[in-house]
Amino acid sequence: MLIHDGIISPQELAPILPSEERLKKGPVAIIECIQDIPCDPCVSACPRKAISMREGITDKPVLDPAVCNGCSLCVASCPGLAIFIVNLAHAPRAATVTLPYEMLPVPKEGEVVTALDRAGKPICEAKVLKVMKNRKYDRTLAITIEVPKDQAMNARAIRVAAKGGRP
Numbered sequence: 284m285l286i287h288d289g290i291i292s293p294q295e296l297a298p299i300l301p302s303e304e305r306l307k308k309g310p311v312a313i314i315e316c317i318q319d320i321p322c323d324p325c326v327s328a329c330p331r332k333a334i335s336m337r338e339g340i341t342d343k344p345v346l347d348p349a350v351c352n353g354c355s356l357c358v359a360s361c362p363g364l365a366i367f368i369v370n371l372a373h374a375p376r377a378a379t380v381t382l383p384y385e386m387l388p389v390p391k392e393g394e395v396v397t398a399l400d401r402a403g404k405p406i407c408e409a410k411v412l413k414v415m416k417n418r419k420y421d422r423t424l425a426i427t428i429e430v431p432k433d434q435a436m437n438a439r440a441i442r443v444a445a446k447g448g449r450p
C-alpha cells in the first residue's frame with residue numbers, strides 16, 4: 284500500500300483505472316495520485332479540462348477518460364511524478380507508456396532501456412519512442428517507451444545505461 288511502502292497496490296489502483304473499453308481505444312492518462320495533498324498543477328496543465336478536483340486543491344485529481352486524448356501534456360506537470368499515459372492500442376503485441384523522467388543520462392529516441400516497475404524492479408526491455416521536453420517544466424521530461432502489452436500496467440520508470448554500458 285502507498286501509505287506503508289510508498290508503492291500503490293493493485294487494490295488502490297483498480298478504482299482509478301479507466302475502463303478496459305477506454306484503455307483499448309487508445310492513449311489515456313492514468314493518474315496514480317490517491318492521497319489528499321495540497322497540489323493541483325495537473326488540473327491547469329490539461330488543455331481539454333479532463334482533470335478536475337471536486338473539493339478544491341486538497342482533493343484527489345479525477346480524470347474524465349472520455350475527454351482525455353492521451354496528449355501527454357500533463358505528465359511533466361506533476362511534481363509527484365504520478366501521471367502516466369498508457370496506449371494499449373499501439374500494436375497487436377506492444378503497448379506504449381509515457382512516463383516522467385528526471386534523471387541522467389537522458390535516453391535517445393530508438394535506444395533500448397530497462398523498464399522498471401513501481402518498486403524499481405527491472406521487468407523488461409523497452410524501446411524509447413519519444414523524448415518530450417516542455418519549456419514550462421524543464422526539469423521533467425515525458426518519455427514514451429514501447430513495452431510488451433502485458434507490462435503496460437507495470438512499467439512505470441526506466442533505467443538508462445551509462446554511456447557505452449548496458450541498461
Ligand code: SF4
Pocket residue numbers: 311312328329330331332333334346350351352353354355356357358368
Ligand atoms: S493526457 Fe492530455 S488530455 Fe489527457 S489528462 Fe493529460 S493533458 Fe489532459
Ligand code: SF4
Pocket residue numbers: 314315316322323324325326343344360361362363364365366
Ligand atoms: S500534480 Fe501530480 S501530485 Fe499534484 S495533484 Fe496532480 S497528480 Fe497529484
